[in-house]
Structure formats: structure tokens, C-alpha cells
Amino acid sequence: MIGTVISSIGVGFAAWVGFCGLATWRKQNKGTADHDLARRLLMDLYRLRDCIGHIRNPVMLGEEGGMPDNEPEDLNFLHRCYRSTARAYQSRFAPIEEVRARLNTAILESEAVWGTELKARFALIFSLQHELWICVNSYLITINPDESEERVDFYQKIMSERETVLHERPSDWNDEFRNELNAALSLVEDYLRQKLIR
Template sequence: MLAAVVGAYVALRGLSTWNRQLKGGVEYDLTRRILKCTFRLREAIKGVRNPVIWGNEMPSPRENDAQRLTKEQLRHYGTANAYQKRWDKVTDVRSDLQTELLEAEVIWGRIIHEKFDPLFKLQNELFSSVHAYVAACNPDESEQARAAYQEIMQKRRDILYDLSSEVQDEFSQDISRAIETIELFLQPHLRK
């Protein structure tokens, strides 16, 4: 009888250890995926802020449409589409990240969203700046609307371009701090 009790105890301890290891493996994998998506988001945001727009980013309208557009309209068409392509990368990564965060919420609760809120607010700030810039450059907008968008841009901090070389600009520093907070929260889950 003693052997049966000892055997049952050992079996329960083994199951408990196996369960902890399995949970730790799941958390490790999820943490790694979340960090990977977070770093991809950082790089996509950097891509949006790149001050150089390459020719392959600026599509031309169809030939029939291009003939009807002025030089200023053609330039705006290319610029607007370049920013849209850049922003599409941010949107794709954000979508992947949202999926991972839903799984993380199941495991860790709502706190994971609180850790990402500062990063997402910075992303929204950049989106708003890009939108205002593209609208302010649109020759098809009225002078009043273009002036209003210019005024909006002047009231906000200048974050459209990342011109920093060795020292990060303020917006890049804010992004780095937001990601550092996320990393600090997730680090313990990488050690399991």
C-alpha cells in the first residue's frame, strides 16, 4: 500500500512538472513571436519615416489617366502611393501583432495591451502626420483645406522624417522607450 501511495505521489509530481514545462514552452514561443512582431513594427515605422522616396515606390498612373494630370498632380499621385505602400507594411505587421496579443491576453490578461498602448499611440501619431502631409500636398484639395492641414502640421511635433544618423531623434527615442518597456515585461517569459 505504501508503494502505491509513493507511486501515485511521484506520478502527480511528474505530471505537475510536465505541465509547468509545457506552459513555459508555450509562453516562451508566444513571447518570441510577440517580440519578433514588435521589432518588425519598429522597422516598418522606420520605413515610413525614411526621407528618401525611391522611384520604385512611386507608381505612375495608367497612361490615359497620366495624360490628364498636371505635373503637380503626378507628383502627388506618386508620393501618396509611396506612403500608402509604406503604411501597408505597418498595417500588415500590426495585424500579425494583434493576433499574437489576443493569445497573450488569454495567458497574461489585459496587462499586455497596457504595455503596447504607448507604442500604438506613437504609431497613430505618425499616421496622423503622414495623412496631414499627404493631404497638404494634394493639389486637388482647396487652398483652404491645404492651409488647414499645414496648420495642423505646424502645431504638432515634426516626426514625418527620421533625419537622425548617430543620435536618435525624439520620436525614435519614444519608440525605443516604448519597446524597451515591452521587452522588460516579456523578458521573464523568455527564461522559462
Template sequence: MAITDADWSLTKDVFTIVGTLVSAAGVGLAFYVGLAGLATWRKQLRGTAHHELARKALVELYRFRESVERARSPVMMRAEMDLDPQEDVDLSSRERGYLRHYAGYQRRFETVFAARAPIEATLLESEALWDKELHELFEPLFKLQHELKNYVEFWFMASDPREDDAYKAAHWDAIKDKPNLRYDNMSEEGDEFRQKFNRCVTAIEQYLKPKLA
């Protein structure tokens, strides 16, 4: 079949138009695939951020729980009760025993606050992803820890053999009607304080664990 110059020119124009349309479609498809990939990447990135923050918060929660449980243990090791040589001067046996136990509790609460410090930083970070939801869940836990510290401080002030009876009585009156928080009863279910503490821990776990998926 003979193709005239006019036919050939028209054919080239058709191919040019088709080629342009195919190229445009290819660019559009590539753009769509790129957007879809970017959305997937962003979703994966958000998921990773949620996962890592939830994992970190859980580990810090368990360390904090362990430190509080240790602070309430009725068993105190000798190394926990060591006194500074400058403190252990001209003391009666009663005063020495009191100060040794007080030093032991000081060391235990230093461990509690050391375990709490990274949680405070994590809670600030969590506001960017979860607003203040996690912070609100930790508040009852921190309140219990504060109650424990206050009770122990008042108990030691009420028991200080170096103070007069009026001073000790005033501090004893502040805690005499409260449960003894110094020691856990070490039963399987725990005393009321441990039960409250563990309920707070469970509420935080229920909030964080789904974010690990």
C-alpha cells in the same frame, strides 16, 4: 526446529499483512511520483507556452518597428512611387510628383498595418497567460503609429495641388505647430518621435525577455 500448523498459519498471516502493507506503500509511492511528474510536466508546459508566446511577440515587435522606421525614411525608391496607368493621365508634373509620393506613403503604411495585424492576434492570445499586461504596453506604441499616420495624411491634404488654397490652409493649420513626423532626421539618437517609439519598444522588451528563460 519444528513448526506446528498453528505457527505456520500465524506466520502466513503475518507475511500476508506485511505484503499488503508493502503493496499499499508501493501504490502510494507510485501515486506520489505520478503526481510529482504531472506537476513537473504541467510546469514545463506552462514554461514552454510562456517562452513561445514571448518569442513570437518579440519577433512581431521588431518587424513592426522596422516597418515604422521604413515608413519615415527620407529615401523613397522609384518602385515605391509607381502610379497605376489609369491615374497617370493628363497630369501636370507637379500633380504627378505629388501623387507618386502619396502612393509611396500608402504602400509604406500598408506594410506597417500588415506588420501590426499579427500583433493584434498575439495580444488576444497573451490575455490567457498574462491578462492585459502586454496589451497595455503596446498601446503607447500604437498611439504613436496613429499619430504618424494622421500627420502624414494631413500633410498630403495640405499639399495637394489639385485642391484650393482654403482647403489646404485648413489642413495645414491642424499640423503646423506639431513636429514634422514625415521624416526621421536619421541621426544616431533619432528625432523625438523615434526616441519615444524606442522607449516603448524597450519597455516591451523588458517585460517579454524574462519570459524566454
């Protein structure tokens, strides 16, 4: 009888220890998964920030636009400059597609695990990136020698509304676009840093 009671207590204690161990393991496993997801998101957030900075860099070297083999030789200077600038911006935007694909996948995963708050915080960054894309395309229209004067005027007006979007300003100047982007980046960073294991 006493052996049965002691055995029952031993079994109960072993079950309790096992349950506590399982709960600790689950908590640790969730913390590790959250940490990994937050780290991946932060890395791609910083890559996106750097890509946007590269696009906004006002210095565009001649070889950046390249000269394709199939370029007609009878193009005048304005047409060559336009095509070179368009190719340069195309190559500057190319890495964003890869980063955005990874970010979109990770944000979807975070939505399943953490809810929609992170997706909402990223929306402003994506909106600013889209604004930059619109501004670059507007600029390319304004320098295209084949565009009509009315269309060029229309797109110059669009660009004048947000003059600081296209080119980054020196760090000691007020850069409204950079300030907005940094504020949006901070919102995402603050959220993700809470998910990292210290």
C-alpha cells in the same frame, strides 16, 4: 499484512512520483507556451518597429510611387508628384496591416493567459503609429494641388506641432518621435523577455 503495508507504501510512492512528474510536465508545457507566445510577439514588435522606420525614411525613390497604367497622361507635374507620393506611402503602410493583424491576435492570446498588462504596454506604440498615420495623411493633404489654401494651412499647422514625426532624423540628432517609440518598445521588450526560457 507486511506485504499489504509495503504494497500500500509502493502505491503511494508511485502516485507521488506520478503527481510530481505531471506537475513538472505542466510547468514545462506552460513555460514552452509562454516562450513561444513571447517570441512571436517580439518578432512582430521588431517588424512593426522596422515598418515605422521605413515609413519615416525621408528618402523616397521615384519608382517607389510607381506609375499605374491607368494614370491620365494630361496630369501636370504637381499632380504626378502628389499621386506618386501618395502611392509610395500607401505601399510603405501596407506591411503594417499584416503585422498588426498578427500582433492583435497574439495580444488577445496574451490577455487570456497573462492578463491585460501587455495590451496596455502596446497601446503607446499603437498610439505613436496612429500619430504617424495622421501626420502622413496631413502631409499628403498639404501637397495635394486640388486642396484649398485654407485646408492646406490648417493641416500645415497640425504638422508643425510635431515636426519630428513625419521624417526620421539622423541618429546624432534629437528625434523626439524616435525617442518616444524606443521608450515604448523597451516597455514591451522588458515585459516579454521575462517570459522567454533561457
